[in-house]
Amino acid sequence: MNKTVVKALELLQLFTAYEQLTLQQMVQLTKLPKTSVYRMVQSLVASGFLKKDGEAYELGLSLLQFGCLVAERLDVRKVALPIMEQLREETNEAVNLVVKDGDEAIYVEKVETSEPVRVYTRVGRRAPLYAGACPRVLLSFMPSEEQKQYLDRVELIPIASKTIVDREKLKTVVNEAKRKGYTVSHSELADHSSAVAVPIFNHEGKVVAGLSVVGPESRFQPSYIEQLVPKLKHAAEQISKALGFIGGKDVEL
Structure with a gap:
């Protein structure tokens, strides 16, 4: 690899944690010679990847343009499918992907299980956001004002026989899902079926899809659900990361 390019990218990577940095701060963080950092910074400013604000530097508009293009060209289905297939291999359960469309969730991708007893869900199916784990996870993580409305x-x-039709109970379930990071449903969209779902986030930190494993209610007992949740969350984190979501805590100088 070209060492200069790698070092320049390391400089840009600093700005994922810091909004602004002075030249001296960049030198301290990278432990590179000041002259080398200065030359790279000047090149990044000239190309629009950094801009100077007083004595400090911050990300430039060129990165915004590239970021918008990447975000626009990402297809959550394409990104998610191989990870969904891996999750199916780990759990041997059917895996569904839904996105929000108005006040409904639409199933846009699925990976079927090889289990003889299964729950059938077709791509293109629609469901209200309040019913079923996968649609409801979109409701649970949408902006608070939009959710309230x-x-x-x-x-x-x-x-189905256990669809939540009590408004206060629904609010409690939604709040609990937000706190725990996942939601569960039993016989809400189809009798004798269960699902566990987690949210998928984009580069802006907004929920863009729901990922779920589904199967017969008889199989989805509490102890089994406890085993599924970490695997689901890991898969969702992989998809979110591929969509540009950056987790972790801010670092202070």
Whole structure:
């Protein structure tokens, strides 16, 4: 690899944790010679990847343009499919991917299980955001004001024997899902079926999809769900990362 390019990328990587940095701070963080950092910074400023604000530097508009292009060209289905297949191999359960479309969730991708007893869900199926684990995880992690408006206006219609039609209970379940990072459903969209779902985030930290494993309710006992949740969360983290989501804590100088 070209060492100069690698070092320049390391400089840019610093700005994922810091909004602004002075030349001296960059030298301290990279432990590179000041003259080398200065030359690279000047080149990055000239190309629009960095801009100077007083004595400090921050990310430039060129990165914004590239970032927007990458985000626009990412297809969550394409990114998610190989990870969904891996999750199916780990769990031997069917795996579904949903996205929000208005007040509904639409199933956009699925990976089937080889289990003889299974729950069938077709790509293109729609479901209200309040019913079923995968649709409800989109509701649980949407912006609070948008969520409140939805919960106030939606008509809760039973779809299966355990569909949540009590508004206060739904609010409690939604809040619990936000706290725990996942949600569970039993016989909400189809009797005798269960699902566990987690959110997928994009580069802006916004929920863009829900990932779930589904199967017969008889198989999805509490102890089994406890085993599924870490695997689901790991898969969702991989997809989110591929979509540009950056987790972790901010670092202070």
